Structure formats: structure tokens, C-alpha cells
Amino acid sequence: MATPRWRSTVQGLSASALATLAALLGLTTHGAAAAAPADTFPSRSIRLVVPFPPAGATDILARAVANDLQKTWGQSVVVENRPGAGGNLGADQVAKANPDGYTLVMGTVGTHGINVSLYARMPYDAIRDFAPVTLVAAVPNLLVVHPSVPVTSVRELIDLARAQPGILNYASSGNGTSIHLSGELFKSMANVQITHVPFNGSGPAIGALVAGQVQAMFDNMPSALPQAKSGRLRPLAVTSAHRSPALPEIPTIAEAGLPGYDASSWFGVLAPAGTPRDIIAKLNAAIVRGLQSSETRDRLSGQGAEPVGDSPEHFAEFIRSEIGKWALVVKAAGARVD
Numbered sequence: 001m002a003t004p005r006w007r008s009t010v011q012g013l014s015a016s017a018l019a020t021l022a023a024l025l026g027l028t029t030h031g032a033a034a035a036a037p038a039d040t041f042p043s044r045s046i047r048l049v050v051p052f053p054p055a056g057a058t059d060i061l062a063r064a065v066a067n068d069l070q071k072t073w074g075q076s077v078v079v080e081n082r083p084g085a086g087g088n089l090g091a092d093q094v095a096k097a098n099p100d101g102y103t104l105v106m107g108t109v110g111t112h113g114i115n116v117s118l119y120a121r122m123p124y125d126a127i128r129d130f131a132p133v134t135l136v137a138a139v140p141n142l143l144v145v146h147p148s149v150p151v152t153s154v155r156e157l158i159d160l161a162r163a164q165p166g167i168l169n170y171a172s173s174g175n176g177t178s179i180h181l182s183g184e185l186f187k188s189m190a191n192v193q194i195t196h197v198p199f200n201g202s203g204p205a206i207g208a209l210v211a212g213q214v215q216a217m218f219d220n221m222p223s224a225l226p227q228a229k230s231g232r233l234r235p236l237a238v239t240s241a242h243r244s245p246a247l248p249e250i251p252t253i254a255e256a257g258l259p260g261y262d263a264s265s266w267f268g269v270l271a272p273a274g275t276p277r278d279i280i281a282k283l284n285a286a287i288v289r290g291l292q293s294s295e296t297r298d299r300l301s302g303q304g305a306e307p308v309g310d311s312p313e314h315f316a317e318f319i320r321s322e323i324g325k326w327a328l329v330v331k332a333a334g335a336r337v338d
Contacts, residue, residue: 038278041101045076048269049105051090053083056202057139057222060303061267062106065136068290086176086337087111088123095129099274101283104133107270109178113322117330118176120338126323131275132315133283135268136291137305140240141182142224143253144233145216146209154237154256157216161192169195170216171205176335179205181326182218182239182263184333189258209233220265221246221304240264246304266308266322268315280312 048066052058059081066077082090091111097103105111112126124130143154149168151157161168172180175198187194197214199205202223209217210232217224218239225246228235237253238244241262253261269287271280288309290296300307310318330336 038276038282041279041282042073042075044102045078046101047103048077048079049090049094049103050079050081051083051087051105051108051111052081054081057220057265057303057305058087058106058108058267060222061136061300061305064296064300065106065269065287065290068293068296069286072286072290086115086119088115088119092123094270094272095124097272099131099272099276101271101275101279103272104283105130105270106136107268109265109267109322109326110176112268112270112319113266114176114178114181114326114330116323117327118335118337120336127316127319129273130270131273131280132312132319133269133271133280134287134291134312135266135308135310135315135318136287137267137300137307138240139265139267139303139305140221140238140244141179141218141263141265142221142228142238142244142247142250142304143186143216143218143236144209144224144228145236146212146214147231147234148212149215149234151236152234154251154253154258157236158190158192158257161190161194165193166195168216169197169214170218171197171199171209171214172217173202173205173219174198174200176330176337178263178265179218179220180335181329181333183216184335185261185263185329186218186253186258188329188332189261206233218263225304240306244304245301245306266318267305268308268319284312 048062050059050062062079066079069077082093087108087110091105094103094105116122116126151160170183202219205217206219206223208214227233235250237251237256239253243252291307291309297307
């Protein structure tokens with residue numbers, strides 16, 4: 001029996017020609033699994049990069065997300081700390097990673113909101129090089145003062161700063177951090193002169209404040225909360241738009257004298273740009289489900305964090321708005337990192 005013409009034609013093709021034909025037909029050498037990657041995702045461990053040192057808020061939230069994903073999928077989620085350049089180093093590694101859903105980053109207000117305006121040269125584009133998955137949590141900063149400062153409210157602090165310009169200093173964890181820029185936004189909106197004193201990290205800064213070497217600080221809630229509850233520092237207000245469940249009796253800065261003030265830190269999961277949308281959807285559903293569990297919500301709330309969990313589209317819009325907001329603050333502060 002004669003061989004059909006179509007079969008003899010295919011048999012005569014070279015390997016390279018067959019590969020080209022397969023590409024034209026939308027096939028791959030990986031077969032059906034590559035055509036529908038979310039069907040088998042995840043089939044191996046996932047790497048969640050934290051672009052800051054261990055034990056900080058970014059690390060704490062990343063490990064909470066990793067724990068929930070491991071419970072959901074039965075696959076290991078490895079949290080990898082890659083600090084450096086204000087978070088740019090770790091974020092850049094993920095921006096350049098294979099867009100298959102197996103490498104993610106816990107982005108922050110710094111890596112995806114502030115740094116684009118703060119750094120003269122950025123190794124990545126905070127919008128173009130990433131696929132947002134979900135906003136994980138908002139973490140307000142807490143405005144605290146040393147007990148020796150004769151004020152008990154934001155209004156009294158503003159009045160004191162206006163009556164004696166330059167008499168007050170405020171500490172931060174470093175130039176360009178959300179803690180620093182929370183203070184600069186406060187100065188700008190209140191029209192007061194308060195001197196910024198940067199430290200190498202939140203720990204040394206809060207230590208200097210407790211010792212009375214500086215008078216105020218807009219510190220992250222997880223590290224400021226114990227000092228406020230012990231009475232070593234006096235809390236005046238939180239920097240978020242809403243009161244914190246961790247300190248419900250403490251007003252927001254907006255309530256206490258500066259309407260419209262909002263300078264929360266935030267944290268969210270992102271994948272490299274080009275990650276298939278069905279994998280992004282699968283990651284989003286799993287992370288949001290974990291954030292909605294009472295166990296995770298209670299754990300994060302105890303740290304002063306407010307779990308969120310939103311859609312990739314909403315998170316993308318939020319990042320764009322944050323870049324615009326912090327660009328104005330950075331410009332007003334004159335902050336720059338070369």
C-alpha cells in the first residue's frame with residue numbers, strides 16, 4: 001500500500017523543520033502541560049523573595065503568605081532574603097526571573113512606590129517589569145514622642161513646632177524610607193520645621209528616641225507598638241487613613257489635625273511581567289483565601305498589620321497611584337539617592 005503523501009512529507013522533514021512547524025501550530029516540545037500551565041501549577045517549590053533583611057515587617061508578612069500557600073498546595077514555599085539598595089536588589093532579581101509563577105517578590109511601598117522617584121537610576125521598571133498578584137497588607141506607622149515632650153496630641157505637636165521652629169527632631173530608619181517620608185509629608189502638610197535625623201535602621205532610631213536623644217518618630221507599628229504599650233513612648237496618632245485595630249483608641253493623623261494625611265506602608269506579592277494570567281489568578285485566589293482565614297488575620301493584626309487581599313487589577317492601579325503620591329513627597333523633601 002502506498003504511503004499517504006502527507007505522511008511521507010512529514011517523515012522527510014528535519015528536526016528543525018518539525019520544531020518550526022510545531023511553533024506555527026502553537027505547540028511546544030513540552031506538550032499539553034505547557035499549553036495549559038495552570039492545570040499543573042504548582043508542581044515544584046516556589047521562591048518568595050524578600051528584598052530586606054530577616055525579622056522586619058516584609059519578612060514577617062512573606063512568611064505568613066508562604067505558610068498559607070504551603071498548606072493550600074502541599075508544595076514548599078521558600079522565603080529568600082535578598083536585601084540591598086533599599087529593596088532594589090531583590091526586586092530586580094525577580095523582575096529578571098523566568099515568568100512561570102515559581103519566583104515571586106514581596107514588594108513594598110519602597111520597592112514599588114517610593115524608589116522610582118528616590119533613586120537616580122533604577123534597575124527595573126516598577127510597573128512594566130512586574131505582574132501584580134495581590135496587596136497583602138497595609139501597615140500604618142505610629143507617630144510617637146518621648147514622654148518629656150510636653151504634648152499629648154497632634155494639634156499640640158504642631159503648635160509647639162510652629163511656636164519654636166527647629167526645636168524638635170524626628171528619627172527615621174534612613175533617608176528615603178517610608179518612616180522618613182511620613183515625617184516629610186507631615187512637615188509639608190502642617191507647615192512646620194522639624195529636623196530629620198536618619199539612623200541605620202529602625203532599631204537604632206527607636207533606641208535613640210527611647211533614650212531622649214530625639215523627640216519624635218513615625219515608626220512602623222510592629223516595632224513602635226511594644227514601646228508605646230510599655231509607656232516608654234507616647235503614641236499620638238497613626239499615619240493610615242483609618243484607625244489601627246491594634247490601637248483603636250489612638251486617632252489617625254487626619255482625624256487629629258491634618259485632614260487628608262495618609263502615609264501607610266504596604267506590602268504585596270508580585271511576579272515577573274509575562275507570567276501567564278491563569279497562574280496569576282491561581283496565586284491570587286490562594287493568597288487571598290489565606291489572608292481571609294481567622295488564624296492569619298489574627299496573627300497579622302497582632303503585629304499591627306491590616307490584611308487586605310485584592311485583585312491583580314486593583315493592586316496595579318494602587319501601585320500607580322502610590323508612585324504619583326510619593327513622587328510629590330520625595331520632591332518636597334529633596335531626597336535623592338545616586
